[in-house]
Amino acid sequence: MTDTASRPDPAPRPLRQGSSIGQPLTRRDGVLKVTGAARYAADHSPPGMLHAVMAVSRIARGRVAHLDVAAAEAHPGVVAVMTPRNAPRLARHPDEKGDPFTFRLDLLQDDRVRYANQPVAVVVAETLEAATEGAALLAPRFEAEPPATGLDADGRFVPGAIGIGDPPDVVKGDVEAGLAAASRRIEATYETAAQYHNALEPHAVVASWDGDRLSLEMPSQGLAMAQGRIAGLFGIDPGDVHIRSPFLGGGFGSKGMVAGPQVLGIMAARLVGRPVKLVMRREQMFGPVGHRAPTRQTLRLGTDEAGALTALDHHSLTASSTFDDFFEPSGGVSHTLYAAPAIATRHEAVRLDTGTPLFMRAPGEASGSAALESAVDEMAQACGMDPLAFRLRNYAEAEPVSGKPFSSKALRECYAQGAERFGWSARPLAPRQMRDEAGLLVGWGLGTATFPALMFQAQARAELRASGDATVEIGAIDMGQGAWTSLAQIAAEELGLDIDRIDFRIGSSDLPDGGIAGGSAHTATAGAAIHGAAAQVVAQLAALATADPASPLYGAGNAGVVARGGRLLRRDDEGRGEDFVAILARAGRGAVEGRGTGAPDPAARDAYAMHAHGAVFAEVKVDPDLGQIRATRLVGAFAAGRIINPRLVRSQYYGGMIWGVSFALQEQAVMDPRSGRPMNANLAEYHVPVNADVPSLEAILVEEADPHVNPLGIKGVGEIGVTGTAGAIANAVWHATGIRVRSLPITLDRLL
């Protein structure tokens, strides 16, 4: 196999139970991955390639006072040292803003230091070892200024926009009046910790220049956007930027936009005139590639005597960097989940000397849901109600803030199926009532999961050849979610071909723009584009056949036929049909080609609120004396429209729920408040769950048909699992212990 970007599977031997939509195909790239044959960006080493290693700042604010460039250059094997003095000048300053997805990058254009682990130089050498030692020999000296750290920093302000262009304040009804009229009220403040991206595959690039033509092996969740950004920085045509990204070792939002260190690798290749590989070291991930900012959220809720919400007020304080804007939109979940007549969400922020926080799996929804679901639990407790009964009492039949009907919403079924499977009805109302046979405290908690069903833009091309084989091309991205498989299933279904008859090509910027693999919208968007392209192919076949008196389909009309098993069949009489090969042969056509587009439907989105929903039920056990906490059981029931591949979808839910365990119990970047440096920038001390921390997991796929959301009825599944889960676990900890910990992650010292 020479071209992984277009052929994932040289010898496909999956356990196949049919290849069309709805079938639980195993990953078509699975064998490649478990045998090591799948080549990730950093696995490439073109002839003549050099290695680049970054030196990074050890202060959070100030400037680089000195770099011992001579010492690094003198080290055997070092070819070049790139610093602001010789870094290639860029056609666009990396601080120049563009579209809403253009974020400022640190590309050695000056000596300012804006956060810890900011690149301050790049050493290029014949070997990785020489480059590593060269970077150490630079021994940077800094002029440090006192950094701003933590949410108590000065200068709190209201951002102009949160997330991507959302308003910071949203008000519906009169929250103060609703609270005043309430017979019961709670007010509580929750904190969530800063979390840093740590996909197994760190950001990497292998860059090769040929004149102004640039070839990149680079993990990317959005090829066209990366192409555009890179072309802009280097003043070249986007068409001259060729990115191959067939496999990602995890993205989670961190590879949505090209990261500064990746651009530095490209600059280094430009500087030395040879291909260059740059792979980030683990500790360097804690700075320049985005993170989830900490939040402090204050929720005020009120209910009437019957437990119906009268008001919901959700205030969020978060942080961005000193030099760019991204504000975790934690309040968004409160717009959609519970039917309060008065809802207000407000966001404030401070600026800290950190890298710019960016998208991290369910940005806003994850942190917001953790707080909202805890507050709803506290409100239910104040009402003396079961947490599920309370949520059903306040079930939103229409989207509360917008008033729009939901395009579909099977949340009630999620609650019911999840509760049944979990055994929720046996839950005592009061906390600290259950122990297991070992004497450990047992608690059960619930959290509602939600994530918007988004659509972006994508194009696809499909070609059916006279041989009866097809090619489907789209610059889509498999970041582990299974696009190689699920998108190919969509192509197979829509073309009416077995999956093995399709040369399915993704993961290259030379293919039609597949859009961004983010926002849980990739299968829906890319799938819609593939659907459109395939439909054009089938329509052309139908036109050829139904207009041809020699065809058994003559006169059936385009709408009167359906493609299946490599044949066109009459809808009204499937005994009458003709195979694709015969249709093309008689028409004398070598091939027919179709093109399709995936895009949101503005009219439908104007008319309907579109969200996936779920209910996560959690069991935790807590040692009554030692405070040690473990999640022991999670049941999540999710409704997300049409399911393309249930095996892969379950995998997404499991992964999301494990992120929820991490969010609730483990994950936090520990910053030294004096230096602004992360003190646990490694995977031994920055905790995420190990296998022994992963509880019994169950994901229930609740049926949901949605005729409005997109042509295939797909909602996303990538991010919803992390929402709901963190709150469910926090609620279970309260139920086990009677102690309400309002700061996540909940560590054992808070329960002593």
Place this chain on the structure above:
Amino acid sequence: MRPFDYVRARDIAGAVAAAAEPGAAYLAAGTNLLDLMKGGVSRPTRLVDITRLPGLAAVTATQGGGLRIGALARNSDLAHDQAFARAYPAVAEALLSGASAQLRNAATAAGNVMQRTRCPYFADTASACNKRRPGAGCEARGGETRLSAVLGWSEHCIATHPSDFCVPLVALDAVVEIASPAGSREVPLEAFHLLPGDAPERETVLEPGELVTALRLPAEAAAFAGHSRYLKVRDRTSYAFAVVSAAAALRLDGPRIAEARLALGGVALKPWRARAAEAALAGREPDATAFRDAADAALAGATPSGDNGFKIELARRIVARALTLAAAGTPERLPALPASAFAPIPGAASP
């Protein structure tokens, strides 16, 4: 790359001679040292590879009825040796609760004893650390101190020793055998690691060139086999250092405790033998009151070194629990999650 000499020792005398020069370090599995070298924390000018020294991995009975654990015995080999686990169950439990399976397969017994602190300020070369650079100051003080020491610390260093293995070993009076340029000597493990005082850069009693060749358990250590446990409380179930841990071993005489052994991990720059607690238990009945008294005695001198006062109360509770577990008797088989708090709590109320 950064150049350093690499010497493969053929025998102990050769190793000791090769390592006598300043800047030399012994290399066994390298699970700790190589990471520290990559991070620029340790910068030895010479590595003396001892992995091919003959006989150094052997685990053998001593003439007096004790056990001699060769310096190169692998953590996992030792822990999974059935006879070893039967005789010294708390040691096996401690070994299996350390690091990850992959690391345990590589890491050696002496390497475990010699591992460096996990204090983040020691690992971060941009921070001041008296261990890395004597006199530089201790930036951990006033910084991130959740896991810092509560016993035996000084204003110059508040780090902890991270080993699990050493905790039951020190409780059982293990002895460190050392090869020296001048011959050989031995030191009780309890005296092997040094508290920081005003010289935290000096971590053990080893002189330049000295090599740990074995750890020896005395004959009486096996007398505790029926009532020995190690308990480790940590922030995740595996691959995490102890917040606090304890090894408890009892020798019962009828209804009373004839002799108790107790040591704590994660609380000080050395595995912490709690002799006052042991004395408080001698002759007592093994009950909750006695264990609470022992816990109080063990932590009598403890003071927070920062924002870590919780560790003192946690340590008290861990001592009481570990003693309770030990009194209940060593389980027939090692638990599925060794040293985990997620084992049945003896005497706890069931629903």
